[in-house]
Amino acid sequence: MDFSPLSDALASKSYGKIADICDQLMLQVAAEGVSFQDDWPYAIHLLGLIYAGDINGARFLWKSMPVAVKESNPEVIAAWKIGQKLWVRDYGGAYEAIRGYDWSQEAQGLVAAFSGKFYWIAKQYFICFVRV
Numbered sequence: 001m002d003f004s005p006l007s008d009a010l011a012s013k014s015y016g017k018i019a020d021i022c023d024q025l026m027l028q029v030a031a032e033g034v035s036f037q038d039d040w041p042y043a044i045h046l047l048g049l050i051y052a053g054d055i056n057g058a059r060f061l062w063k064s065m066p067v068a069v070k071e072s073n074p075e076v077i078a079a080w081k082i083g084q085k086l087w088v089r090d091y092g093g094a095y096e097a098i099r100g101y102d103w104s105q106e107a108q109g110l111v112a113a114f115s116g117k118f119y120w121i122a123k124q125y126f127i128c129f130v131r132v
Contacts, residue, residue, distance in 0.1 A: 001029060001039055010044070010106065015113045018048030019057065037066050043075040043107055050083055051114045058083040075104055 006025065009017045022045040029036040042065055049058040062070070062080050069076060078101035085094035095115075103111045 001025075001034065001036060003041065006041065006044065010109065013109060013113065015048070015051050015110050018044065018110065019052040019054060022048055023057075037069070040069075041106075042069055042073065043079045043104075044110065046076065046079040046083060047107060047110050047114065050079070050086065051110060055083055055086050059087060075101070075107060078103070079107075 003025070005021050006018065009015070009021055022041070026036070026040070026045075042061070046058050046061055049055070049061060058080075062083065065076070070080075078097065081097040081100075082094050085091070085097050098111060098115050
């Protein structure tokens with residue numbers, strides 16, 4: 001399976017493209033009938049969807065993952081914890097979930113970029129909430 005478009009996007013810090021690249025690759029390998037579930041970068045895919053603000057897409061991906069992946073991959077579990085917190089609008093919990101895991105080198109840049117983006121959004125939300 002060729003993950004070079006995904007690797008290129010991560011290397012160039014084009015994090016806004018990660019979710020679309022993963023979605024397209026998943027559709028492509030599924031259409032070809034290739035077994036991909038063992039090798040799929042689920043944590044990066046989840047984080048890409050979260051970065052893009054597609055929490056519903058992240059939730060759907062989580063539900064479609066094999067149980068073995070959900071139970072045996074700590075980074076997938078940590079990524080989903082962020083998604084769960086965002087789903088219920090627990091922004092403090094999401095920030096703690098980001099900080100509460102030692103992310104792989106592959107995921108660190110994406111998580112850091114999301115953390116910065118998330119901090120700005122949460123700050124704006126707080127400012128708007130206080131003014132009301």
